[in-house]
Amino acid sequence: xxxxxxxxxxLALAVGAAGMVALGAPQAFAKNDADEAIKxxxxxxxxxxxxxxxxxxxxxxxxxxxxxTVTVDSPMTEQSHVTDVLIVANENPRSGVxxxxxxxxxxxxxANTRIRLSATQDVIAVARMNDGSFYMASKQVKVxxxxxxx
Amino acid sequence: xxxxxxxxxxxxxxxxxxxxxxxxxxxxxMETGQRRDAAGNTVPRKILNKFVxxxxxxxxxxADFETAISANPYIQFKFKAAESxxxxxxxxxxxxxxxxxxxxxTVS
Numbered sequence: 001x002x003x004x005x006x007x008x009x010x011l012a013l014a015v016g017a018a019g020m021v022a023l024g025a026p027q028a029f030a031k032n033d034a035d036e037a038i039k040x041x042x043x044x045x046x047x048x049x050x051x052x053x054x055x056x057x058x059x060x061x062x063x064x065x066x067x068x069t070v071t072v073d074s075p076m077t078e079q080s081h082v083t084d085v086l087i088v089a090n091e092n093p094r095s096g097v098x099x100x101x102x103x104x105x106x107x108x109x110x111a112n113t114r115i116r117l118s119a120t121q122d123v124i125a126v127a128r129m130n131d132g133s134f135y136m137a138s139k140q141v142k143v144x145x146x147x148x149x150x
Numbered sequence: 151x152x153x154x155x156x157x158x159x160x161x162x163x164x165x166x167x168x169x170x171x172x173x174x175x176x177x178x179x180m181e182t183g184q185r186r187d188a189a190g191n192t193v194p195r196k197i198l199n200k201f202v203x204x205x206x207x208x209x210x211x212x213a214d215f216e217t218a219i220s221a222n223p224y225i226q227f228k229f230k231a232a233e234s235x236x237x238x239x240x241x242x243x244x245x246x247x248x249x250x251x252x253x254x255x256t257v258s
Contacts, residue, residue, distance in 0.1 A: 064220060064221070065220040065221075066220075069226075076230075089218055092218050093182075093184055094216060094217055094218065096216035096217070096218065097216055097218040097219065098213055098214060098215050098216060098218070098219060099213065099214040100211070100212075100213045100227075101211065101212040101213065101214075102211065103209065103210065103211075104230075105205070105208060105209070105210040105229060105230060105232065106210055106211050106227070106228065106229055106230065107169045107228055107229055107230030108169055108228045108230075110227065110228055111211070111213065111225070111226065111227045112224075112225070112226035112227070113213075113219060113220075113223065113224055113225050113226070114219070114220040114223070114224050115218050115219060115220060116182075116217075116218045116219065116220055117218070
């Protein structure tokens with residue numbers, strides 16, 4: 001499936017995207033249970049933006065294998081480290097992608113894997129620190145061919 | 151399914167405190183449980199749902215995988231060299247079986 005936009009549609013999309021940013025709540029558009037998964041992970045707390053870096057291609061030609069790297073800015077010492085990182089995708093049939101568990105023995109909070117994305121959507125990473133604070137990052141990936149056998 | 155994972159450490163010997171990068175790849179279908187076969191029956195879910203890495207018996211990294219992880223799952227992560235010993239990577243399948251791979255790290 002290839003999407004071709006004319007100028008008007010592209011503009012409308014851009015305006016829509018800008019609107020989403022203005023609302024500041026990409027999760028509000030979630031079609032699956034990504035919202036609930038994040039709430040469950042954070043225990044109802046709202047994660048702050050920052051510290052988390054989610055590296056994904058802007059355009060994924062094949063949704064079956066999309067390389068994803070998540071890095072969390074942390075000294076990874078006993079006093080201050082990342083314990084878990086939850087990754088969700090808000091338009092996949094199921095929201096869950098993976099949860100990574102780190103400890104001071106990890107040295108660096110960084111993990112890379114390859115994920116499936118069924119359609120163009122946001123991938124959201126939420127990191128839990130050992131002091132109970134949460135940080136998040138999200139990134140939109142445009143998917144040309146969906147990766148769920150559809 | 152006795153598959154042998156491919157594991158690569160970026161260095162086999164490290165100084166204490168060095169960061170060692172691990173890359174690993176396993177052959178696995180990672181069936182999502184959402185596809186249907188030609189007869190219209192749902193293909194049952196079969197994925198590796200858990201991954202744990204221990205170095206000299208101490209857990210350094212773990213991950214829970216969901217159905218959105220690609221077939222032949224690849225994982226790359228890092229750990230801080232603390233002591234010499236086996237680097238054991240274990241994946242757990244939905245059916246309870248495990249895939250285990252091992253490398254050795256020498257810390258000076």
